Amino acid sequence: MRTLVTGAGGFIGGHLVKRLVSSPLSRDVIALDIKPLSEWWQISPNAWNLDLVDAAELNRQAYREVLSQVGDVFHLADCVGGIGWIESHRLTALNSISTMIQVLKALTPGQHRILFASSACVYRTDIQQEYTSADFTRGLVESDAWPALPEEGYGLSKLYAEKLLEWWHIEQGLAVRPVRFHNSYGPWGSWDDGMEKAPAALCRKVALAHLAAQRGIEIWGTGKETRSFMYVADNVTGCTELMQVGTAKPVNLGASTAVTIDELVDVIEQVAGRRKPLKRVYLPDAPIGVAARTSDNTELLRLTGWEPSTTLTQGIGELYPWVYDQAKRKYRL
Helix, strand or coil: CEEEEECCCCHHHHHHHHHHHHCCCCCCEEEEECCCHHHCCCCCCCEEECCCCCCCHHHHHHHHHHHHCEEEEEECCCCCCCHHHHHHCHHHHCHHHHHHHHHHHHCCECCEEEEEEEEHHHCCCHHHCCCCCCCCCCCECHHHHCCCCCCCCHHHHHHHHHHHHHHHHHHHCCEEEEEEECCEECCCCCCCCCCCCHHHHHHHHHHHHHHCCCCEEEEECCCCCEECCEEHHHHHHHHHHHHHHCCCCCEEECCCCCEEHHHHHHHHHHHHCCCCCCEEEEECCCCCCCCEECECCHHHHHHHCCCCCCCHHHHHHHHHHHHHHHHHHHHCC
16 A cells, blocks of 8 residues: 655655655655645655644545555654754644544554654653763663653653554554654754754854854853764664564664764864864853753664664765755855
């Protein structure tokens, strides 16, 4: 049967659809998003503009028609941005629960299986609030999500959605694949609209500093916070692998090597070809989220024999030129 990708107009969804339709074992894909096609990051064949929670009968009929044609559902539809957005839009982040419930109600056990894009934001915030050095390596394992203390709003919505999947699997027999994404980055996504995350935001700041001959950039936090960053192509590979061999229990999908924010900026400046580092102005009171986060991929490796391998330099080598071109075009510099 055909494959459905929700959130196909978004960052990861656009890359996933592109991979599915261009792979040697290409699938017939239906790409669906609530956004009008003019706002999609990447337009794909069989693209639908459809609101999954709209009560209008026309929308319900259209969605039933879509689901009658598909088997695998990659549910990436989401309300999410960077940490600044997450901390100021907690109510908006909860809207994704309504979409999740509508999707699950419409699925048929035996015909459908669903991969759900969860998030590392479900993990206990208290165990991510300490780091002893720039060489932080304490990866989060799947069991670290309970007892629950997720990031408020967005993290809580993802943890609740994981429980919905668990209950649908136990009581209805639906095949489910909850996957916890860790900090994905790459081109063809938010970079200057308030929804961007750290790699794109910092690429933009370095690019604008170059284009406008500035000597410094602002960095949210102290620069010592640690994260692992997964290039979007690895995210897509992980999704396709886990759809085939994943389990009903949540699985991490992220890079297992952590860097500090300062080290991320170092890589961006290297890729940008800067001979002299920019002056860094730190904003410790800005939204920064937890102090340290990286992925333990033990379960991912056990299931797939694979884990993300794109280096940060390779990934930023793809993202920075794209952001630079966008900034040059938008600001006419």
